[in-house]
Amino acid sequence: MRSGTAVLVEESAAEPELHFQRCRWCHTTTFQRLLCPTCGSTDLAPELSAGEGVISVRRGFTAAEADLWPVHMAEGFVVRCRVDGPPHAVRPGVRVRLAPGTLGAGRRPVVRLCEEVALDGWF
Template sequence: MYLTAVGVDSAPIEAPAANALLFQRCHWCGTAMFHRLLCPVCAGSDLRTEASTGAGVVRHSTVVHRNTPAARNVSLIEMSEGFTVQGRVMGPPAGILRGDRVQLATAQDAVRRQPVFQIVDGPYRAWS
């Protein structure tokens, strides 16, 4: 869901929904990044904010038993826009595998302040 506002040049500007995962894209080189002040490629500071589609692939997942009553997973998700974000994937922590396709469920978990994803289907094995 997007809200539409009118900009200075009277062209519509789309504002992301409250549950959208926001990332930055460098105006100069087009690199996508998550929560950065400068572009890691060209060191540019002209970054525009965009909303992600929420689709991604698990690149790494680990099970954490510390500071929690039950085991939880921490995963690195490579988003379809090209940036990587750390988040949690719903499901049994040991059942989350590298290559699982995921979709954003919640942009920010109330406790850990990280995005939460759900598995869409099994591992993507295009390289085999």
């Protein structure tokens, strides 16, 4: 793998691997960038993510992106993911983990909820 790329690799229905980049100068983490967003360096080293994160607030999304959510991964970078779970449970603050053996359309990572989320009395 070239040092300037980030990819999601699926290996025969095993645990998916999400690779991100860490700047060798300022140690900022990022996902699918050519330059460090903090210092502008091109010296980005690929690393393997643990695959856990938290759904964040989304703003300014189009209809085509309605099923994508920004997920803050444990390593500090943000990636837009498709979330596999009941619609009432998909909201900011919910912990998620990479879904095993799945890739979204357009090679987007797919995440699943880590725990059950209550209905909050809506039904």
